[in-house]
Amino acid sequence: MSRLQIVALVAAGLAVSGAAFLLGRHSAAGSGPSPAAAPASAAAGERKPLYWQDPMVPGARFDKPGKSPFMDMQLQPVYADDAAAGGDAGVRIDARVQQNLGIRTVAVKRAEVATAFDAVGTVQFDERVSVAVQTRAPGYVERLAVRSPMERVARGQVLATVFVPEWLGPLNEIVALRRAGASAELLAAATERTRALSIPAELVRQAEEGRTPEARQTLLAPAGGVVVELGVREGVAVSPGMTLFRIAGLDRVWAVAEVPESQLAHLARGQKVQAVAQADPGQVFTGRLQEILPQVNAATRTLQARFEIDNRQGRLVPGMLLRLRFDGPAASRLVVPAEAVMRTGTRAVALVRRDGGRFEPRELELGADLGDRLEVRAGLAEGEEVVASGQFLVDSEARLRSALGGLAGPPASAPTATGGAR
Structure with a gap:
């Protein structure tokens, strides 16, 4: 083959290679995004947290992820759609998981409740009839x-x-x-x-x-x-x-009772009281409040109240013990079962059920202790549902989710220290 034929073949090969390169580049540009455009598209689909919070203490908000200063758990992110739906507090639990945990809720109701409490009194002579x-x-x-x-x-x-x-x-x-x-x-x-x-x-x-x-x-x-x-x-x-x-005289005697300082507001002069003999519960007497002594015992935080009791039958003698029952006026009060309230030191907390299977902790201001029920002065509204059993399982579920979420580790750009509260 002559030199001229060789040169012609090389030139033809170069031309075919260049055409194939141009054709491939054009096809790639028309079928998918460029490498620079792909990260921008992925970033556009991410959910950006508004803030971080402890689901069991939702009042505090943090600017950065990290460990909660209140509980032994990681802070949870709250997104814009969660906040718009009212889910910016508490923890969300699937209905099936709720059934497995045995979570039971009751409604917050109003009830006609009379303030009543007991006190122990001692029979004494009525000094007004002493001669x-x-x-x-x-x-x-x-x-x-x-x-x-x-x-x-x-x-x-x-x-x-x-x-x-x-x-x-x-x-x-x-x-x-x-x-x-x-x-x-x-x-x-x-x-x-x-x-x-x-x-x-x-x-x-x-x-x-x-x-x-x-x-x-x-x-x-x-x-x-x-x-x-x-x-x-x-x-x-x-x-x-x-x-x-x-x-x-013994026709009238005094029953002097130690009344808690917190119950002073429920006492009024002339108020009737039922007295039952400690030694014989079958003996019931009726008394009337005569006077509240103006002195508080600093050790027991109690006051002495004097009750006049009719004793014309002579069944009471000084030194006998009486159990006095105070019944105050009835009033409409907001009440919840006592088992629905968790006491943590100086705080009283109840778990409120929200829409979407979410449970929100709510701090309460409690009133009178009504035995198996507690008066709620602030923190709940009538009709809301509170968890009556399984509160600690809900708390454990929140801790477990926080621990499992922390196994993946924080993002590379996220700090490990707890952020400052807003």
Whole structure:
């Protein structure tokens, strides 16, 4: 083959190769995106988080992913579509998983509830019906009829006989004037003197009748009850103003109860209360609040309340224990079952069921403890559903999802430290 033929063949091959290259480039440009356009398209389809949060403490929001400062779990991202749908708090659990976990919810309701609480009271003497027996003249106890304290006495019963020597002079003077036929003025002056000396009218009348004066005073019980104080013995001297006997009545007694300071707002003077004897629950009494003593026990944070109880049958004696039942006025209150509330230190939390299988923790302000129910003052609305059983399983599910999500590790550009709360 000549040189000219070889050159022609090489030129033809180069021409075919160039045409094939141009054709392939044109086909590639028309069938798919360029390498520079592919990343831009992928980035356009990503969901960008608005913020990160702890699903069990949704109030705090963070700018960056990381570990929650409240719980031992990773922060969860919240996206724009989640926030628009109201799913910016709590944790979402599939219905099948809810059934497997045995989650049970109840509705928040209003109920007519009367504030009631119990307290223990001690029976005491009613000091308002206590009376003192005294003598207004110096003398000595000639005979003592009641000899021991805490002895029961009846109204009009003889307590003691007191001899008063200084009464003999004025009484003998009246007898002498009567026998001498003295004027009415002198007799009136002598009688007035006996009144100044507190001589009993019965002794004065005996002297006016001319009988031999007796300077003895018989002390009678002015009221029935118990002799709580015995200040004399037979034969001892007495002086004016000296208390010989103190008698406490038993027809009415006090029940003094220790009432918690937090229940003070539910008490009012005149309020009725039921009292049951601790030793015999069959004995029920009715009392009325008389007074709340203006002093708080710093150790127990309680106040003393006095209740007046009718005891005309004499079944109550001082020192007995009574269980007092306070029933306040009924009012409409928002209540939830006690089992639906989780207490974490100083916080009370309930899990509220939301749409889409989401459960949101809600911090509550609790009111009165109603036994198996709790009053809710703030944090819930009527009709909302709260988790009554399985709360800790929901918390465990949130922790498990956080742990499984953290196995993949954070993105290369994401910091590992917790972001600052907004």
